Amino acid sequence: MSRSLQTLRRLALPAALAAALLAGLQAARATEAPVSLAAVALGEADYQRVNDALVQHHVVPRYQVMAAAMAALDAAAGRYCAAPGAGTLAALRAADEAAVDAWMGVQHLHFGPVELFMRSYRLYFWPQGRGRIAQATGELLAAADPASLEEQHFRNASTAIQGLPALEVLLYGEGAEETPSAFRCALLTRIACNMKAMAADIVEEWQGGKIDFARTVAEPGPDNPYFESAEEATLAFFQSLYNGLELISDARLKPVAGASIEKAKPALAESRAPGRSLRNVVVNLEALQGLYEGEGGPGLGDLAVRSGADPKLEPLLRKAFRLTVETAKGIEPPLAEAVVDPKRRKAVDKLLTQLVAIKQILRSRFSPATGLPIGFNAMDGD
Amino acid sequence: MAPFALSRRRLLGLAAGAAAAPLLSPRAARAETRSGRLYLSCCAADDGQCFTGAFTADGRLAYRVPLPERGHSLAVSPDGSRAVQFSRRPGSFAVVFDPRDGRLVETLACRDDRRFNGHGAFAPDGRLVYLSENDFVAERGVLGVYDARDGFRRVAELPSHGIGPHELRLMPDGTTLAVCNGGIQTRPDLPRIKLNIPTMEPSLAYLDRRDGRLLGKVHLPAELHLASIRHLAVRADGLVAFAMQYQGPRGDLVPLVATHAAGARAPRLFEAPEAALRALEGYVGSATLDASGEFLAVSSPRGGAIQVWEVESARPVFTAAIADGCGIAATGAAGGFLASSGVGGTFLLEAVAGRCRPVASPALEALHWDHHIVPAAA
Incomplete structure (x- = not known):
């Protein structure tokens, strides 16, 4: 041996x-x-080679998987709310599983667009205080105020109600198997739609746009605010x-x-x-x-x-x-x-x-x- | 008992075996303390064993006090007869020893429903010592009050008026405590995980140490609510210098150092220049004023930098590159500081002359120095 x-x-x-x-x-x-x-004679070129490869083959593809999963989740939420039933609920839960898988596959990437606008917390705020997500979600459902789900308002609302953990409460917690109220459905679709937008933005900002984080990694230097x-x-x-x-x-x-x-x-x-x-x-x-x-x-x-x-x-x-x-x-x-x-x-x-x-x-x-x-x-x- | 708490028996057992290893003769160590030349800091050997090390600015190791686990900062009684080494957050022990010779006096264990946050301060008469603690059940910060004349028994508790109290210092009036409430909620079963970043509200709180009454509270502007206020230094005239650890996105250039003058409504942020902010990589690990009170040193182990700012102009005057540099203490000279590195060894800085030189000392270089250095004679 x-x-x-x-x-x-x-x-x-x-x-x-x-x-x-x-x-x-x-x-x-x-x-x-x-x-x-x-x-130990690693030079900048050695580091750069790995960085570029990781962006191209690890980071971007994984975020693309997440963006696709979030889009599918949003679609499944729409189908469930259009026709609530055991079949559409099972499909929605499966889409949720895929979305959580996708998040777990990128959760370790703590830098880049996911850090901006509190996105990582809004997508998956965990762990946090005991029962806080269930409590916040419960309060939101009890108040049933449509204004709370208005897009702009929701994006700036508590991180506890925006992400996958809140969706888990809605899909597996109290009342999950019952026919959903209009408000509960509106909340489901708002969460899914909001996450779909965040995931798409993350992919876009890694590949171009105003921030172009791939370039930030590709071109480090004294004027680069992220990497010298x-x-x-x-x-x-x-x-x-x-x-x-x-x-x-x-x-x-x-x-x-x-x-x-x-x-x-x-x-x-x-x-x-x-x-x-x-x-x-x-x-x-x-x-x-x-x-x-x-x-x-x-x-x-x-x-x-x-x-x-x-x-x-x-x-x-x-x-x-x-x-x-x-x-x-x-x-x-x-x-x-x-x-x-x-x-x-x-x-x-x-x-x-x-x-x-x-x-x-x-x-x-x-x-x-x-x-x-x-x-x-x-x-x-x- | 919670999983991370040390049993009292284990602590005492460790204490029993913990005769400090004197490296200077006790007489020599005492002489160094009397002349104000002995410094204390937690450290770790290569094998992970943690100690409180006492050393001189010129690199002689006086003694080492073994610790059950990693420590953080210390407090020394005003008469210089007692030092308390606090455990690292979330800590459950503190070790009391005589800083003149390293003799162990007492160990104290944390209440089961509290955890030590690593810092503390003595009252002017040396009788009471205040420790920053986390009441993780009620999710609030407290100061545990311990009586040095009664075996360091916990005799009272004061609110810290915020979440996550970290460093605290006594103000020159002798009754006011200045406390950095970092704003970050943690709990011992998730020891290093931050539970409330999106909603954190750090503050610098002033409270009356006799009854815990809030005397004043300083906040950062709303856009800086992610800057956790952690460490502070107090000048003889009551000016408080404090330093932050930013929890927001990498690349954000935010001020991490500020001062607050007694009675002022808002703190003065040290906002420029960009290069100085960038060198700190969003994180300051300790803050210390020099002997003259005109210069403030802050350390960034992440940036591998110790930065000295002129307090009056709020401008940086000197930056020393020290890998994993974190501990800082004032030496006797204006702009003079002693600094330590987590990689090993200590350094002497002369900010005015713009010099930094490593202290040649195999003994100190063999140890990984932790966050804070405290003079053995208060």
Whole structure:
């Protein structure tokens, strides 16, 4: 068995993992440091090549998928409201699933047009205070004021009622199976139509128009308000990767799993009503894997190869992502039950350990090998 | 008990094994404190073990106090006999030690339904210490009041008059506390996740430390409601300098440093020049006035920059490039600052002369220095 394979076997062993990884990594740092210093010769062209490929093959196609899903959702909402019934409701729920999938596939991309006008919060404000979305949606329904759904007004209304979480309340919460009132239908279609417009705008602004974010990535420089260098733009992608992993472990899994089976909190599982808690994790993870591996062009992993500082790093991370996705897919849903079932919980714990391990490798090896910093203080928020 | 809270037993266990490792002789450490030359800061070794480190400006490590987890800032009692190391947000412990020699005095655990936000301040007589805390159940900010003469027992609680209180300082009048309410709601089961960005309302609140009464509240203009007010420094004449962390889109150039003069209706924003704002990358990690009160240093670990502004003109005078630079403290000279890096090591800045030089010190370079540096003698 090769040594890297042995390391990967260890990835699957929670107890030994952190210590083993840490010990191994420090030894590697000590012995390889002179080599890596000489080998880290990534230039702006290397970063730029990855940035352009990621925009073309990862970012834009994924936002296009989201725009199409939102348009389909809007159409399905229209059909449901024209003829409410079990069939049209099922179709609307399916369209909603596709839209949530599409969002989970871009959620890690925290910069660019999605940041403007609070779009990411308006599309998917989660997590937030307990029951706040259900409460806000309930209040809106109770008031049934048509003026609240007027387009301009709605766009500036509370983020709690604008996005996919509010739609989830309407499609799976109280009264979802009953024949909808005219106001409830108007709200459904307003949410869908508003999201369709946001998704279309995001695609447009990535590809041209006034903002042209692809150009912003393609032409870094002193006058570029977003990126002074290609390396800075790559760093934004790297932060998307790292923070994306952290969001999965810290928001989607840990609060639900708790420190032990006795401390599990199934009620905190995301998208519990449509039973998508684990699905969200898998789609998130696959998107991050795509960001690392590239999707028809080089991904972030390409930089590890090009730097030549740490030859075993790229295959190690590639395999780590594959194993982690496998673990996530192997957990029998729903998450809320898995965390309190002694047998299924093991896989959840394993997934958490693997997420920690990938982050650890990114911090201790990928970051020094590629020159993309993760600061002790810089990523902090204090 | 909540998943992230440390049990009291674990804290005490750690404390028992936590004889500070003296690196200067206790007598030498005491001499350094008396001459005002000892500085305190949380730090981490390569293996992740966290400490409070005490060191001199010329790079000698006096002692290290082991911590159970990562710490944030500290407060030192006015007589210089007690230092409190606060844990990092959302924290559940604080470690009290004698800053003259690093001897451990007491550890305190957070109430189960509160979390420490990483900062605190002593009353003028050193008896009470006020800690910024998150009441995550009621979703409001509070200051926990602890009695140093009674084993640092929690004896009262004051409202912070906002959400997410972070750094606080005592005003020169001795009764007013200035508190940065960052405006961001968090909860311990989602430790680093911001729950209310779209609706956040940061503020700088002045309150009476005796009864918690609100004495005044400063807001930023509405278009800056995403600028979380986090850190502050107070001048002898009551001028408050404060610094922000912007939660809005990357690329927005917004002021991140401001001052508020006692009684003024609005803060004075340090708005220009663009290049200076850009260097901060939307994020200031700490703010400190120099010994003269004429210069304000702010750090941006994200931008890898420590910036010194002249308070009077609201213009930047010097920027030092320090990778992951965050901790700053005033040295004795006008425009003089000591700075630390999360990568490792410390630096001496002379803003007037426009100089920054690393302090040659293998001991300090081997440690990753956290957000804040506090002088060991208040």
